[in-house]
Amino acid sequence: MIVxxxxxxxxxxxxxxxxxxxxxxxxxxxxxxRYRQTEPVFRKYDKDAGVCLCCEALFDPLRKIARKYSxxxxxxxSDLEDVAILG
Amino acid sequence: MKTLDCLGLACPAPVxxxxxxxxxxxxxxxxxxxxxxxxxxxxxxxxESQKFExxxxxxxxxxxxxxxxxxxxxxxxxxxxxxHPGTEKKxxxxxxxxxxxxxxxxxxxxxxxxxxxSTLKEMREELWRLVLVNNGVKLxxxxxxxxxxxxxxxxxxxxxxVCGTCLTHFxxxxxKKVGETxxxxxxxxxxxxxxxxxxL
Numbered sequence: 001m002i003v004x005x006x007x008x009x010x011x012x013x014x015x016x017x018x019x020x021x022x023x024x025x026x027x028x029x030x031x032x033x034r035y036r037q038t039e040p041v042f043r044k045y046d047k048d049a050g051v052c053l054c055c056e057a058l059f060d061p062l063r064k065i066a067r068k069y070s071x072x073x074x075x076x077x078s079d080l081e082d083v084a085i086l087g
Numbered sequence: 088m089k090t091l092d093c094l095g096l097a098c099p100a101p102v103x104x105x106x107x108x109x110x111x112x113x114x115x116x117x118x119x120x121x122x123x124x125x126x127x128x129x130x131x132x133x134x135e136s137q138k139f140e141x142x143x144x145x146x147x148x149x150x151x152x153x154x155x156x157x158x159x160x161x162x163x164x165x166x167x168x169x170x171h172p173g174t175e176k177k178x179x180x181x182x183x184x185x186x187x188x189x190x191x192x193x194x195x196x197x198x199x200x201x202x203x204x205s206t207l208k209e210m211r212e213e214l215w216r217l218v219l220v221n222n223g224v225k226l227x228x229x230x231x232x233x234x235x236x237x238x239x240x241x242x243x244x245x246x247x248x249v250c251g252t253c254l255t256h257f258x259x260x261x262x263k264k265v266g267e268t269x270x271x272x273x274x275x276x277x278x279x280x281x282x283x284x285x286x287l
Contacts, residue, residue, distance in 0.1 A: 028099065033103065058098060058102060
């Protein structure tokens with residue numbers, strides 16, 4: 001059901017991936033620019049990362065951020081998508 | 088000119104506001120006032136990524152980040168080129184990856200480096216950015232013999248960029264006394280923007 005919903009949103013937003021609306025190569029700025037409501041998700045991860053991600057890594061891709069700050073990339077993307085699809 | 092007041096806003100809000108303003112209005116000049124270091128660095132970096140030439144001025148506790156678009160720079164420089172061909176200001180980036188000048192004798196190398204940094208000001212406005220990487224970051228820490236010369240250059244408006252990874256590697260992050268801590272993307276962007284890159 002969620003995948004179906006995501007597909008619908010992808011089509012509406014003009015993205016191509018049929019399953020994900022947020023990709024590991026997107027930067028924090030890319031994500032927040034497109035889905036403003038995801039900012040609190042990054043704030044939530046600040047504690048695990050030990051830094052303010054929006055301050056220190058705004059231009060870094062999620063994949064790099066996850067590696068650098070030892071975050072679970074899949075969970076981060078999943079958390080972001082959960083909020084993003086709510087619009 | 089577009090002016091944005093981002094006082095009291097934390098990242099990423101100032102960058103998002105700047106991005107929105109550029110996308111909507113495509114201003115030739117944009118002036119963004121921020122009140123924290125992270126916003127200053129991120130707005131600067133964003134503007135540079137959008138091909139703006141950026142200057143940062145401290146205004147008490149605030150920072151005024153001004154970006155001038157390539158189009159606007161062209162409009163300003165083109166008449167000058169017609170009136171005074173060959174006199175346009177070139178941007179030279181100097182990259183220093185060592186705390187000694189040359190190889191062979193370290194004591195001599197240090198003397199030469201002190202002399203070199205003191206003489207750099209003779210490049211006047213042509214010297215645009217000084218980027219310090221690897222052992223070069225050691226020139227910026229307390230006790231460095233070239234610190235006074237570097238401070239003088241910074242006061243003269245030379246943008247001194249110090250590699251953050253290198254400072255961390257040498258455990259010198261807290262000892263840096265001059266320049267702005269930077270990263271590889273900023274260094275590469277500077278290389279793109281510079282008319283000439285000199286590697287020492």
